[in-house]
Amino acid sequence: xxxxxxxxxxxxxxxxxxxxxxxxxxxxxxxxxxxxxxxxxxxxxxxxxxxxxxxxxxxxxxxxxxxxxxxxxxxxxxxxxxxxxxxxxxxxxxxxxxxxxxxxxxxxxxxxxxxxxxxxxxxxxxxxxxxxxxxxxxxxxxxxxxxxxxxxxxxxxxxxxxxxxxxxxxxxxxxxxxxxxxxxxxxxxxxxxxxxxxxxxxxxxxxxxxxxxxxxxxxxxxxxxxxxxxxxxxxxxxxxxxxxxxxxxxxxxxxxxxxxxxxxxxxxxxxxxxxxxxxxxxxxxxxxxxxxxxxxxxxxxxxxxxxxxxxxxxxxxxxxxxxxxxxxxxxxxxxxxxxxxxxxxxxxxxxxxxxxxxxxxxxxxxxxxxxxxxxxxxxxxxxxxxxxxxxxxxxxxxxxxxxxxxxxxxxxxxxxxxxxxxxxxxxxxxxxxxxxxx
Amino acid sequence: xxxxxxxxxxxxxxxxxxxxxxxxxxxxxxxxxxxxxxxxxxxxxxxxxxxxxxxxxxxxxxxxxxxxxxxxxxxxxxxxxxxxxxxxxxxxxxxxxxxxxxxxxxxxxxxxxxxxxxxxxxxxxxxxxxxxxxxxxxxxxxxxxxxxxxxxxxxxxxxxxxxxxxxxxxxxxxxxxxxxxxxxxxxxxxxxxxxxxxxxxxxxxxxxxxxxxxxxxxxxxxxxxxxxxxxxxxxxxxxxxxxxxxxxxxxxxxxxxxxxxxxxxxxxxxxxxxxxxxxxxxxxxxxxx
Numbered sequence: 001x002x003x004x005x006x007x008x009x010x011x012x013x014x015x016x017x018x019x020x021x022x023x024x025x026x027x028x029x030x031x032x033x034x035x036x037x038x039x040x041x042x043x044x045x046x047x048x049x050x051x052x053x054x055x056x057x058x059x060x061x062x063x064x065x066x067x068x069x070x071x072x073x074x075x076x077x078x079x080x081x082x083x084x085x086x087x088x089x090x091x092x093x094x095x096x097x098x099x100x101x102x103x104x105x106x107x108x109x110x111x112x113x114x115x116x117x118x119x120x121x122x123x124x125x126x127x128x129x130x131x132x133x134x135x136x137x138x139x140x141x142x143x144x145x146x147x148x149x150x151x152x153x154x155x156x157x158x159x160x161x162x163x164x165x166x167x168x169x170x171x172x173x174x175x176x177x178x179x180x181x182x183x184x185x186x187x188x189x190x191x192x193x194x195x196x197x198x199x200x201x202x203x204x205x206x207x208x209x210x211x212x213x214x215x216x217x218x219x220x221x222x223x224x225x226x227x228x229x230x231x232x233x234x235x236x237x238x239x240x241x242x243x244x245x246x247x248x249x250x251x252x253x254x255x256x257x258x259x260x261x262x263x264x265x266x267x268x269x270x271x272x273x274x275x276x277x278x279x280x281x282x283x284x285x286x287x288x289x290x291x292x293x294x295x296x297x298x299x300x301x302x303x304x305x306x307x308x309x310x311x312x313x314x315x316x317x318x319x320x321x322x323x324x325x326x327x328x329x330x331x332x333x334x335x336x337x338x339x340x341x342x343x344x345x346x347x348x349x350x351x352x353x354x355x356x357x358x359x360x361x362x363x364x365x366x367x368x369x370x371x372x373x374x375x376x377x378x379x380x381x382x383x384x385x386x387x388x389x390x391x392x393x394x395x396x397x398x399x400x401x402x403x404x405x406x407x408x409x410x411x412x413x414x415x416x417x418x419x420x421x422x423x424x425x426x427x428x429x430x431x432x433x434x435x436x437x438x
Numbered sequence: 439x440x441x442x443x444x445x446x447x448x449x450x451x452x453x454x455x456x457x458x459x460x461x462x463x464x465x466x467x468x469x470x471x472x473x474x475x476x477x478x479x480x481x482x483x484x485x486x487x488x489x490x491x492x493x494x495x496x497x498x499x500x501x502x503x504x505x506x507x508x509x510x511x512x513x514x515x516x517x518x519x520x521x522x523x524x525x526x527x528x529x530x531x532x533x534x535x536x537x538x539x540x541x542x543x544x545x546x547x548x549x550x551x552x553x554x555x556x557x558x559x560x561x562x563x564x565x566x567x568x569x570x571x572x573x574x575x576x577x578x579x580x581x582x583x584x585x586x587x588x589x590x591x592x593x594x595x596x597x598x599x600x601x602x603x604x605x606x607x608x609x610x611x612x613x614x615x616x617x618x619x620x621x622x623x624x625x626x627x628x629x630x631x632x633x634x635x636x637x638x639x640x641x642x643x644x645x646x647x648x649x650x651x652x653x654x655x656x657x658x659x660x661x662x663x664x665x666x667x668x669x670x671x672x673x674x675x676x677x678x679x680x681x682x683x684x685x686x687x688x689x690x691x692x693x694x695x696x697x698x699x700x701x702x703x704x705x706x707x708x709x710x711x712x713x714x715x716x717x718x719x720x721x722x723x724x725x726x727x
Contacts, residue, residue, distance in 0.1 A: 260700025
């Protein structure tokens with residue numbers, strides 16, 4: 001960790017332990033960690049995510065005590081939890097809605113990282129670990145969704161595992177290997193259960209690395225300016241424990257609204273029908289947090305190309321530190337970048353909307369345009385294509401080019417320096433050279 | 439400070455609402471708009487009406503149970519808190535005399551094995567059993583219903599868009615005479631404007647394709663097919679409403695408990711959050727940030 005340790009063992013036993021396993025020192029240093037004093041509420045989502053992970057682990061371990069991962073028993077054992085296990089309904093609703101809340105928080109956390117340039121040097125590894133956590137989270141959520149073994153579970157497993165079948169040459173054998181048979185069946189459920197129990201601990205290990213990588217350079221902050229002196233920082237405890245604690249508590253209120261008053265709102269009714277390989281649901285849709293990728297997948301007419309676009313969409317997130325050419329971290333001082341970023345956020349929401357609808361549905365009810373290639377120009381198909389195009393353009397064109405061409409506003413000297421009353425009031429000549437990478 | 443908080447909180451809410459709005463996918467199948475009676479259990483404080491659940495259970499027993507199983511609801515569940523026969527005098531529902539009587543009087547006995555001889559036998563149901571289903575297996579159910587499978591009713595309300603409104607609307611007023619423009623009505627099926635379907639291929643009439651589709655279930659309810667002991671008028675509308683309420687309970691038996699717990703949790707969290715906010719202001723007082 002950064003800086004010398006200020007921990008002094010007070011008792012004999014603490015001194016004894018400190019020279020053998022300095023675990024108390026480790027904890028004390030974590031609590032003392034110098035944290036920029038200007039972090040806003042967007043920075044509380046790290047703590048909120050830790051809370052989400054803990055909640056999922058605890059409820060998940062309890063659910064596993066009552067769940068039966070067999071093809072014949074899975075669906076009914078979930079109902080056994082809902083009906084017969086003491087407070088089983090509460091534990092399962094927390095776990096099921098907790099997954100969605102986890103993704104809500106992680107998306108805000110990722111968007112915050114993009115907006116304030118938290119991925120830029122020297123935090124690239126921190127960002128890569130975070131992106132890896134996100135990928136493992138998606139896999140975990142998918143495995144978990146399959147465990148219910150309802151209609152949506154089964155057909156989601158079918159659709160997603162079939163994507164691997166699209167890979168040339170090895171695809172079909174790979175799919176068979178994943179299924180443990182010639183289609184999605186009880187063996188698939190068994191292995192997904194095993195992996196669903198494993199993956200959260202992989203996430204927890206990655207989170208440890210993520211926090212470690214955070215504590216080497218320290219937190220970024222809303223100005224994006226490096227910490228210059230001690231007056232820029234505050235000890236993590238009590239300043240940020242109480243601020244994060246407050247934010248977690250507000251988040252819990254939203255969480256509780258879903259758990260107690262609309263627990264099935266984010267689910268799909270078809271998943272209350274037991275899995276049936278012979279009856280395909282009218283519409284197979286993933287959970288809301290995967291809808292943007294589903295839209296990108298379906299925007300491409302060719303299956304293999306669609307899978308590659310889907311993979312590329314994730315790779316873009318990993319590559320972001322090397323795609324962004326601007327040395328100014330915070331978009332507070334990059335008005336043009338901010339504009340493109342806001343469009344990007346809405347673009348992701350729009351992709352989500354596209355993923356929830358059939359490609360040939362009209363985007364606005366009753367509106368028809370003309371046929372372009374394989375779909376009406378006003379259908380969700382074309383909307384999702386345009387939105388996918390912007391998604392990739394944001395990463396591959398706008399972000400690299402803008403960093404070289406834009407004129408950023410002056411950033412403050414340090415976190416503590418009172419900045420000019422309004423950034424727009426700055427003289428134009430004071431702009432930093434954006435193209436030189438630090 | 440509070441202003442700074444409003445933006446993330448607002449966005450959180452918008453994101454949540456967006457998630458809700460984008461969740462249900464629209465279907466190509468059509469149905470007439472559902473009717474929504476005022477349910478005692480709607481809203482954050484709504485609870486099941488025990489009298490209605492008892493009437494609904496009677497409708498299930500006398501009508502629905504001829505074809506539909508209820509495999510996830512054991513008799514003792516009927517005596518659980520929030521259930522149709524809950525009685526605070528019997529916290530253990532297995533001792534509840536009404537529940538015991540309902541189980542013993544169930545028209546179909548439970549297939550079992552004689553523990554001494556190993557011979558297959560039928561015995562009266564106990565509170566630990568689920569109602570014996572009307573058909574022993576799926577092929578038997580299909581054979582008796584023109585190839586259609588009557589779905590198990592334990593999760594029926596949770597497994598249909600519209601939930602109780604759907605069940606009520608389907609049986610109370612969904613059945614209509616087959617529209618004149620339908621060229622080929624499938625034999626042994628019934629037009630129902632609530633049952634999701636796509637009639638565009640068989641429609642030759644003027645105007646829009648009628649909503650709904652053909653369902654295998656004949657209209658199940660008639661006036662006073664089920665009579666109610668508490669003097670409630672035995673109209674089709676009432677029977678449909680009551681059975682939809684009962685099936686909502688069957689899908690979500692812990693709803694009363696959930697909402698009651700939720701109220702306590704919300705009050706706790708609001709106070710806790712308020713205290714944390716005060717602590718936050720206290721600790722950060724005097725820090726320029």
